[in-house]
Amino acid sequence: MLDKAAKSEVTLEQIYDESGSWHVNTGGETIHAKRMKGRFRKIKWMTMSVWLVFFLGPYLRWGDRQAVLFDIPARKFHIFGATIMPQDVWLLALVLLFFAISLAAVTSIAGRVFCGYFCFQTIWTDIFTWIEEKLEGNPAKRRKLDKAPWDFRKIRIKASKHLIWILIGMLTGISFMAWFTDAYQLWGNIFSLNLNGLEIAVLLAFTLGTYILAGFMREQTCFWLCPYARIQGVMYDSDTILPTYDVARGEPRGKLKKGQIDEGKGDCIDCNQCVAVCPTGVDIRQGQQEGCITCGLCLDACDSVMDKIGRPRGLIRYASLDEIQGKEQPPIYKRPRILIYAGIISFAAFGLIYGLSHLGSLDLKIIHARQPLYVQQSNGDIQNKYQLKILNKSDQDMTVSITLDGLKKYKTQGLKDRVLLPAGKLSSFTVFVRAPRSVLDKERTPLKFTVHSFEVYDDTAEYESMFYGPRT
Ligand code: SF4
Ligand code: SF4
Incomplete structure (x- = not known):
């Protein structure tokens, strides 16, 4: 069982050493989550890249104007060839309906995957902590640096990090504004210091908002500010697929020493890697929790541990309550709430297609x-x-x-x-x-x-x- 562990770069003792102090954060400390490679980490990078559209989209041209331009002063939304006027506001209502019900449907099927893979708050936080890791090192080094007295090195590292965070916040604000005005002209105005009062206010709000929410509040934003985190529980049922710890397989958990095999124990070796990587500080072994954003990073962590000790992957896996309890899971098309969601989504999509195809000049x-x-x-x-x-x-x-x-x-x-x-x-x-x-x-x-x-x-x-x- 331990052959693979012996071959791996990181030993079990090292895993225990580096993660032994981990516990669930209730808001009193900064979470320095460990980064590990894995399937879900890759998927997260891929889904995060969707946000490139937010940064690059305003620079697309359509004829002699911006391809997508929300021209509020002229009360016109230009979306490629279509121009949407206030008279067509019902289309906007359908867009909102489409996305709101899609979110509910996705949550009902696979929990908070939107939070874990697409939400701007978790993605910006992920980018901010990635920069933090590049400058300050792994979680242990970061915690050590936080406690260290202020000297030139600490000031240099911390100042660089905060400067980059602020620049990202500014870029976020500029990118947001670029959807509402000519993007190239906006950059011209920025470089010639010719922004109007409203533009300065928006830029300041986004820079500060991004800096504080992604740099400092992080997972606490999800805990205390996000309304979706509060209501997502009502969209779950026993068929919702969530990151789940297989209690029957994992317990009784116990530390594993090299060369020691205890047949009476479960597969969980109590290494805390799943907690160490969790960006919200959740210990998924304690069951479903409000803080879980369904990011799957604990699955990657546990799978890598299972690889090391030669046990099958999937001790933590995406699974429904029914599946874990050995009950039969109905196919998706037999779940009434999914069918209702699908009906509303189809109605909104049909209305949108009809509306856009009948939008004339x-x-x-x-x-x-x-x-x-x-x-x-x-x-x-x-x-x-x-x-x-x-x-x-x-x-x-x-x-x-x-x-x-x-x-x-x-x-x-x-x-x-x-x-x-x-x-x-x-x-x-x-x-x-x-x-x-x-x-x-x-x-x-x-x-x-x-x-x-x-x-x-x-x-x-x-x-x-x-x-x-x-x-x-
Ligand atoms: S569930 Fe997996 S990662 Fe978490 S403590 Fe147990 S063995 Fe380690
Ligand atoms: S418990 Fe796992 S899936 Fe949930 S937020 Fe933490 S790492 Fe992500």
Whole structure:
């Protein structure tokens, strides 16, 4: 059993020496988590890289402007070719619904994997502690440095670390702002010290916020500030897959000495490696805890220990309560709450696809005058009055034609052959439509207005209204 341990670089005695002092932190000390290689560490690096989109995304161009730009002053969101105006805010509601329910579904299936692998708080903390390790050394050295008296070396190391942390905080703030203004222009303004008051306030807030939350508060942010950490428990059930210590296999735990095999003991050799690597200071052997962010790093640690002592991996593994208790686990498509989540997610996704594919550069609204509904002219013709509101959502002036369908022998007043719509502006027109009473065979006749742009954009907007007449 110990052959592998003998061959490994780190001996069991060393493992016990370096981790013997570990205990669950309740907020009174800084956690210096050990870093170990492994499958889940690799996955974490990969998922963390998704955040590169946050830093690099604003520099993508689409035509002559930023590909994704949340232009708050102009009240327009540009997302590649699509422009979303306040009128399309329902799309934003669907986006929020999609992500909120997706988060609930993922939590129900695999616990807080979002926290462990994607959340900005845990990822920024991971980067900050990685820098800390590069400058100050492994956890034992970091703790020693923390306790050491201030001398030139300590000042140099600590100052370098805090300077890098602050620079990362600043870069985070600049990257955030770059989604709301032209990113290249923003850098120009920064270098020429030409930021406005709001930009300075946002930059300061993000720099300080990142520095404090990721540098100092770390896992305490998850414990005390994050609402999601509070509510995630209600999304779990006995089929939720979570990092779980296999008690039946691991207990009774006991220290293992080189060359000693105790058949009465479980597989856990009480090395505390799983606690040493945990970024939130959790001892997963005590069962599920609020602090566990489902990062899987304790799985890597325990697997490496199992490799060393020649036992199968998986003493700590992603498993559901039912699986650990030997019960049968239903397939995912038979879990009612997952089906409900899937239904809501599909609804939101379908709505988004529909909305984005029907987003045009024109928006048409028509208000039919109510008082009176119609006017009978001296020659017997019936006249209705309409208020047309046409929004040109594009960045360029647009010439459009407006046509009517549904009425015979009608005449209009207030409609020109071609109408110029200024870029990004709402244009309003009053239009009178007249028709001989003889062509009206009912009290309400459907009438469709069509606005057609035929210059820069080949786009059309339609609105169905009514033409009212006297009772026949
Ligand atoms: S569960 Fe694994 S890593 Fe944790 S103390 Fe036991 S053997 Fe060590
Ligand atoms: S207990 Fe394991 S999975 Fe949970 S936070 Fe700690 S290291 Fe990550």
